[in-house]
Amino acid sequence: MTSRETIRVGAGAGTSDDRMVPALELAERGDIDYLVFECLAERTVSRENLARSKDANLGYAPSLHARLRLVLPACIRKGIRIVSNMGAANPLGGARATRKEAADLGLGDVPVAVVLGDDVSSIVKHRPGLKLIENGEPLESILPTMISANAYLGADVVCEALNTGAPIVLSGRVADPSLFLAPMLHEFGWAHDDLPKIAQGTAAGHLLECTASVTGGCFGWPGKKDVPDLARNGYPFADVKADGSVVIGKTPGTGGRLDVMTCTEQLIYEIHDPTAYITPDCVLDITGISLRQEAPDRVRVEGARARPRTETYKVNVGYADGYIGEGEVSYGGIDAVERAKWAAEIVKERLKLQGFTYDDFRVDLIGMSSLHDRVEIRPQPYEVRLRMAGRTRERKAAHAIGFEVRAMHMHGPGGAGGACEPRVRDVLAVKSVLLPKNLVNAQVVVEGSL
């Protein structure tokens, strides 16, 4: 624990595919102490588990290399500590890759603290009776094709990793806001039951976890919600004090906007009951929060409340669930929509004639009804793209959809153009269970010498 009065925690990624340059700008010009990269979507860990099963060195976020190559020199030079869940399904492998990147960049021997224990597949395997949150069925129902099971760990174990002094902390599954809360616990020594502070820190983490969503990304609307210089939008940070006060800001000299409107949208984002946003660290209540514009691009956050953390971790269970096949083809001009609809009927009949069946099937008229349905009330567009998709146990049946849609070029209504190649992808489905925390062995190991 240091004696700093204020720390600045920056957000460097909100998804594995997030833009990277704004993270570098934040490291270079944002005067930050910590840079957090949140890189795991719901099914990322399952996908990376499959990668690891093919090559034991893989299984961490593939974007780790490019991201670290870009930001590591600035972070090491300025003493900015990195916290990230880019370890995905193989945090140790990710740590080794990180150390190699650092060495290749001429930064020397950089130790990495690794958070382990989120992989609970061997624990849940022996508890087939655990109830799936989504449908109440026993875990047993998806165990035969289970690929991964990972608990959302909390800020406590990430804080422990920071306590080692390693400049970089790498984890697998950790709840998004917890990655941001951890540096606050580490710096200020907040106890887990100091709820007003844990609440403020968690709210700050939630505001930062989607990076540009609070600085004008996913927000703008011409003439209604204008965003200046969106092409050069910057990433946000939180200035946090030991007493739990929080102000959100963004990299100086970047585009975008950070104000009460952008912060409100992000604050409510992906929250269900706003009095009970459950994280591993607390049960956050955002209904008392007020946001205040304190200066240009600076918003103060006050009034977060929380109840004590629960006794369980949420565990995401990834499992194989068949295949999704899809195909697309376009029609334009007179009667474009009628021809597209006719084509859809022909494809469906041909799939049926071949004996293929689907658990779920969908026909979209892109340009008309692919997003919000209700084709019957939509105006007719000049051109339309037919998309057909189905989910099935059989790879062959999945492939046949795109194959038959493409065949509309030669075997369908007149004037079909631009069909795509047939597409098939493995379905990595995710369901969740709650696991008592005392069954989970969250721990820290250090790769390299401190």
Next chain:
Amino acid sequence: MSVRVYDLAHARAGDKGNTSNISIICYDAKHWGFLSRELTPERVMDAFKHIAKGPVTRYPLRNLKAFNFVIENALGGGVTISLAQDIHGKSLSNVMLAIELPDP
């Protein structure tokens, strides 16, 4: 005469599993009471009945001059298995903004 939600509020959609949550945030706090009266869960369910099975729950956030609408069974089974193009339902906030309400 009628007014669209779009005229009074902005919105963002998020996802968790097969559930969509859509925030509705008033541009001006004075419209919160009107939306509280008129933008009922029933009205929202009606606008989404072609997309979602529901139910719809509305949570008030008076401090933030906002509401959070939680729409269940809305995302084609959830992001990991959905056949939709917009698997996260990010565009669903626009269904909400297009809802017409009686003129205040």
